Amino acid sequence: MHQDKQYNNQKEDVINFNQKVRLSILIGLIFLTVIFLGGFAQAKEKNEKTQICHATGAIGKPYNKIEVDYSAVNDKSQGNHSSHTGAVFSRETIHQFFDWGDIIPPVENVTTGLNWDVAGQTIWRNNCLIVSPPLPTPTNTPTPTPTPDPTLEPTPLPTPSPEPTLPPTPKPTPTPSPTPEPQARLVINEVYYDVDSSHGGDGNVANSGEWIELYNAGDAAADVQNWTITDNYYTRTITTSHSVNAFGYALIAKDSNIFDYWSIPSGTEIISLGTIIGNGLSNSGDLLILKDQYGNTIDQISWSVNTSILNPAITGVAEGHSIEREPAGWDTNSSNDFIDRLTPTPGQLEFDLKV
Ligand SMILES: [Ca+2]
Ligand SMILES: [Ca+2]
């Protein structure tokens, strides 16, 4: 009897011990699982990134497309990109220096987005480049690169079965937008047509001190060799190779010597025509047409009394002033794109002079 009891006690001890061991193993496993999942979640979060249009503060290129961690755009933390509030860059916000905001697309459970309105989405879709509608559409591009259409499925062979309905066309996915190919977008950005005596002016309406500033508002360089510039009388051809960088400038004049009168930033492409621009740029009204080597019109303007291209024309300015797009590259095919620049800015923006 006594032996039986002792045996039973020993048996219970063994069972208790086994249970403890099992429990310990179970707790250990749970603990390890928690650590593993935690680490995994952290690692996963680290790898999750999104692209945003980051406000630069530079009028010439107001946004940079950058990739950031989710943690840099979530709506909770301070000091990250979601605190870069401020309106979308526009002609209206241009003088609120450094004060336009980031454009952040919404990411589920991370951010509801920032400046994700029509204006913001338009810039986002354009690879964070400023869109000044309408974009120039070359009418006669020689070899248009065929864009692969992701929605086009191989056409199914016609089946003999009496199926009247075609398979539903897959809907194009609205986001994320495919990154557009880099492309150049040149404009006649500034024209100095009424030369004053301190910049080579000799009193003649047409003289060699006149210049045109081209600005490349696109994100690819362009060589303007064999491009032409036409005024109301003559067409002049750029016969030599000149690469205009993305967001870069080129200056066109009769002779590069004229720029001795000006302070030109290094890196500005100087194009000497060897002859005056057209028959000279009339102070009382003239026109300019820029065409590429294929004859596509890239940009065209007219000013003062010449309403043959822009009507109303760009308002004429006083001697020594220039007409200039503001912001650089802004092109809505309207005379309103231009302002009267009291101090001309060859090779740069008014904004650049201030920094
Ligand atoms: Ca002139
Ligand atoms: Ca002329």
Ligand SMILES: [Ca+2]
């Ligand atoms: Ca300028």
